Amino acid sequence: MPLEQKDQMNLLKDILTNHSTDCCGSVSECEQLERLVKSLMVNSELDHNVKNVLEQIYSYSQHGTNTNELDQHIESHQEQLGQWVSEIDQFS
Template identity: 65%
Template sequence: MPIQYTDQMNLLKDILQNHSKDCCGSVSECEQIERLAKALMVNQNIDQTGKAILSEIYSYGQNGKYTQHLDEHISNHQDQLNSWVDQINQFS
C-alpha cells in the first residue's frame, strides 16, 4: 500500500533533517530520498517551484548514493539541506 502525500513529505523531511543534524547518512537513506522525491514530483498538488526543489533533492540523493565519501557529500550540502526542509514545510 503506497504511503500518503503528507507521510511522504514528512518522511523526506525527517531524513533530510537527520542528514543535516548528524552530518552522516547511509546509501539506503539516499535511495529512499530518491524514491520519495520522484514519487512527489508527479503529485498534482505540487507546483513547479516545489517540483524544482524536489528535483534538486532527487539529485542530492542520487549523487549521495554513488559517492565514495557520503559523509563529505552530506557536509557539503548542509546549507541546502536546511533550505530544503524549510521549503518542504511551505508546501507540505
C-alpha cells in the same frame, strides 16, 4: 499500503533533517530519498516551487548514492539541507 503525500513529505523532511543534524547518512537513505521524490513528482497538483526543490533533492540523493565519500557529500550540503526542509514546510 502506499504513503499519502503528507506522509511522504514528512519522511523526506525527516531524512534530510537527520542528514543535516548528524552530518552523516547511508546509501539506503539516499535511495529512499530518490524513491520518495519520484513518487511525489508524479503528482500533477504539486506546487511548481516544490517540484524545483524535489529536483534538487533528487540530484543530491543520486550523487550521495554514487559517491565513495557520503559523509563528506552530506557535510558539503549542510546549507541546502536546512533550506530544503524549510521550503518543503512552506508548501506542505
